[in-house]
Amino acid sequence: MSKHIASLGAGPGGYVAAIRAAQLGARVTVIESHALGGVCLNWGCIPSKALLSVVELGDKVRKAEDMGLLVQGPVTYDLAKMVARKNKVVATLVKGIATLFKAWNIEQVQGRGSLRDRQTITVTSADGSSRDIQADAIVIATGSSWPNLPQFPIDGQQLLTSQHLLDLECIPASLLIVGGGVEGCEFAALYSGLGTEVTMVELMGRVLPLEDEDISSTMERELKKRGVTVQAGTTVEKLERSPATITVHLKDGTQVTAEKLLVSVGRGLNSTGIGLEPVGVQVGRRGEILVNERMETTVPGIYAIGDVVGKVMHVASAQGKVAVENIMGHEAKVCYDVIPAGIFTLPEIGRVGVTEQQARERAQAAEQNPDQAVTVGRFRYAGWGKAQATGETTGLFKVIAESPGGKILGVHIIGAHAADLVHEAALAMQVGATVTQMAEMIHAHPTLAEGLMEAAEDVEGKAIHQIRRKEVLKSSSHQVNKSSDF
Numbered sequence: 001m002s003k004h005i006a007s008l009g010a011g012p013g014g015y016v017a018a019i020r021a022a023q024l025g026a027r028v029t030v031i032e033s034h035a036l037g038g039v040c041l042n043w044g045c046i047p048s049k050a051l052l053s054v055v056e057l058g059d060k061v062r063k064a065e066d067m068g069l070l071v072q073g074p075v076t077y078d079l080a081k082m083v084a085r086k087n088k089v090v091a092t093l094v095k096g097i098a099t100l101f102k103a104w105n106i107e108q109v110q111g112r113g114s115l116r117d118r119q120t121i122t123v124t125s126a127d128g129s130s131r132d133i134q135a136d137a138i139v140i141a142t143g144s145s146w147p148n149l150p151q152f153p154i155d156g157q158q159l160l161t162s163q164h165l166l167d168l169e170c171i172p173a174s175l176l177i178v179g180g181g182v183e184g185c186e187f188a189a190l191y192s193g194l195g196t197e198v199t200m201v202e203l204m205g206r207v208l209p210l211e212d213e214d215i216s217s218t219m220e221r222e223l224k225k226r227g228v229t230v231q232a233g234t235t236v237e238k239l240e241r242s243p244a245t246i247t248v249h250l251k252d253g254t255q256v257t258a259e260k261l262l263v264s265v266g267r268g269l270n271s272t273g274i275g276l277e278p279v280g281v282q283v284g285r286r287g288e289i290l291v292n293e294r295m296e297t298t299v300p301g302i303y304a305i306g307d308v309v310g311k312v313m314h315v316a317s318a319q320g321k322v323a324v325e326n327i328m329g330h331e332a333k334v335c336y337d338v339i340p341a342g343i344f345t346l347p348e349i350g351r352v353g354v355t356e357q358q359a360r361e362r363a364q365a366a367e368q369n370p371d372q373a374v375t376v377g378r379f380r381y382a383g384w385g386k387a388q389a390t391g392e393t394t395g396l397f398k399v400i401a402e403s404p405g406g407k408i409l410g411v412h413i414i415g416a417h418a419a420d421l422v423h424e425a426a427l428a429m430q431v432g433a434t435v436t437q438m439a440e441m442i443h444a445h446p447t448l449a450e451g452l453m454e455a456a457e458d459v460e461g462k463a464i465h466q467i468r469r470k471e472v473l474k475s476s477s478h479q480v481n482k483s484s485d486f
Helices: 014-023 038-043 045-062 079-103 182-194 213-225 316-327 356-365 385-390 418-430 435-440 450-458
Strands: 004-008 027-032 107-110 112-117 120-124 130-134 137-140 174-178 197-202 229-232 236-241 246-250 255-258 260-263 302-304 341-343 349-353 374-380 395-402 408-415
Touching: 004 014, 014 027, 014 079, 014 316, 038 045, 038 079, 045 079, 045 182, 137 316, 174 182, 174 246, 174 255, 182 197, 182 213, 182 341, 197 255, 213 229, 213 349, 213 356, 213 395, 213 408, 246 260, 302 316, 341 418, 349 418, 356 374, 356 395, 356 408, 374 450, 395 435, 395 450, 408 418, 408 450, 418 435, 418 450, 435 450
Parallel strands: 004 027, 004 137, 027 107, 137 302, 174 197, 174 260, 197 229
Antiparallel strands: 112 120, 120 130, 236 246, 246 255, 341 349, 349 408, 374 395, 395 408
């Protein structure tokens, strides 16, 4: 008799886990209170990329005349039409998941689920009726949600979450973004491209404070080129509202007034109200569900995946596969050392592994000289033929490696197609390739990926398309990286 697996949530973790479980021969039920695909598909990753793709196209049109393409009139945007297209893209993908569920005989139950015991989920429908679903194993994939902060009372009119911004049909004259992380930078790129006057306030000393410093500084420079005002190292102390505007008083004494305000300061984990405590599922101090490397919680037979476990964002699908593989008797675990990620700003960012600062801190902790134990190679987009030919000259490839041995510790890219390009580096790290092997791999010419090859060569001071002084070539590995592109 096949196992019955129930998934609480149908986001990128829950629906992928359900399909993999069905592929392995399980009978599967998925409980979802909103829409298939969860936040990522309906109100997050996919919708924002659908809108950003239009602004990116507009950027290309603005450069068209310099490249010999004559376009009459200025670039203008119809936000209502953009949103309608975005909704169509989302609907198509949601329908695709439903089709996959049907093909694999996966039962979908609409309603809010809560654990009744270790093998039972009680589902309450919108009309108040309820039913119990019993399963041999349960996968919790409830994700995360927008924060509810008293100092920023979200009203959907003036004070907004990213969900609200994705559905605006009129371009606001001005937008204040509180938070300069991934979401804040993506929306700053989007709305500044649409012509909105954007101001970003970030508590830390730089935007994208968790990213490599070279990438962060490049992103801040590009945002400023787009007309975004960045106020880092400060925070909001007071908020005043009028019928037409919002004014914030910052800790550094300045004031900012805008038509709309986006609250972009992290997400809350959806671990409350789903019956964890009575069943005995333990959570951490942030509300994250505690799991082992098999994605199993402290209660045997109950697994948790995705944002709600508080590990790494955008790894829910991989965790879902691991969870059901283990439920079905196989051995699987997630390798958190090699998780590529994309940030869909303009320009785009791709990264995998540690930052240069993290690598040097680890070397110091191991009582090593960071300048000898860590080597760095860089190569700018402007130094490569494909980038010049296509007009995509803004950007940087950065490779961080261990010395000696050449183990790749991290790769960071900012520029056109960065989120796609970084996967070559991720595969190299996954299979244990050295930076020398990455550099020696023959790349097709002309391609943007050749920039990654050159950055890998630069780790050893051998990049072909960079000008160096002879004395630099003989210097230490730390100095080797102080080069300039031709």
